[in-house]
Amino acid sequence: MRLIHILIGKSILDTVFVGSLAVVFFFFTFPPHFKGWGEATADSISGWAVNSADPGHRVELQLFIDGSFVAMGTANHSRPDVLAAGWSRDEWNGYRFEVPSLEIGDHEAHVYATHVSAGGLRRTLQLVGDPIRFSVDESGRLINLQGKR
């Protein structure tokens, strides 16, 4: 019967080890430090992004529209309103992606922060803010649909 106890104990340790590894992996690979917000303006997707664990670091971003990669950039534009609201320690956290010509109709943009971990072995994308829903009219202008159904 002692062997059964040993096996149960090892099974628990295996589970705890794998569970701990998974939680630590998730924390370091997808750290909960990225904050941000975005919207569609007339000709761009704009917003701000900060890494609260490293406020002086400019967040690298990637823009995807309708699931396809569009552009990459850095959140280093001036956003004094973000500083004033207390989200960051300086004002250089804004981003702006010019949007290429899109078909008329509704679209959805996702802005992701890129995060490098495991000594450069891993690079992950984390959604910054909410998905940005917008529409393109006949003149090619973007119309923000945030908050609309």
Added chain:
Amino acid sequence: MTTEPSIASPLTLTRVGKAIAGWEIASVVISCLIAEWVVLSLAGTFRWLIVVPALMAVALMVLSHRERRETLSDLGFRLDNFYAAARLLLAPTIAAIGAILIGSWLLNDSGFIVRPLGIRHLSLPIWVLFQQYALQGFINRRAQIAFGKGALSIIIVGLLFSLLHFPNPLLSVLTLVGGLLWAYVYQRQPNLLALALSHLVVSLTLAVTFPKGLIDSLRVGFKYFA
């Protein structure tokens, strides 16, 4: 009127004993799979964490031997049947070496090449002995308890040895064949030293003659994709 068999009845003891032996096999194999797949994929630069599942598996095997009162001689660390086991292994080991040499000759673009041994090969004798101990001295013995001596337990040992070398197709096939052979010989003559010697000679032949491109890709588990 029927009665529930008591926990001490021979039938239940046999069933429980078989189930525990199966659980022991599963537990050790799971530790290996955790090391190969979970640690190497999730731990990143902390690869040394691979020692955690390895130590847990070794601890289980050692405690299990103590609980079952198995001696080193029972496991196969002995000399009295070395020549009997070596006789059984001689022909298939020579055949395996021949197959590897022919394969190396056919697969090498620049003809048959024999590379010198490296420093890393020095640990190979210990490594193959440990593999044979875990595979035969533990898994094979438990498989014989769970499934009986013979074809079924031999096949299970071969398949598990192959599983631990997934997803590498070359190693999966080679270890399946090797695992079946060594499991068969162990059941007839349990001698880990002879098995390790056979394993060592085959591994060294593979290491020094097989095309370097294929040798470098002799990775298993998550590392196969790295």
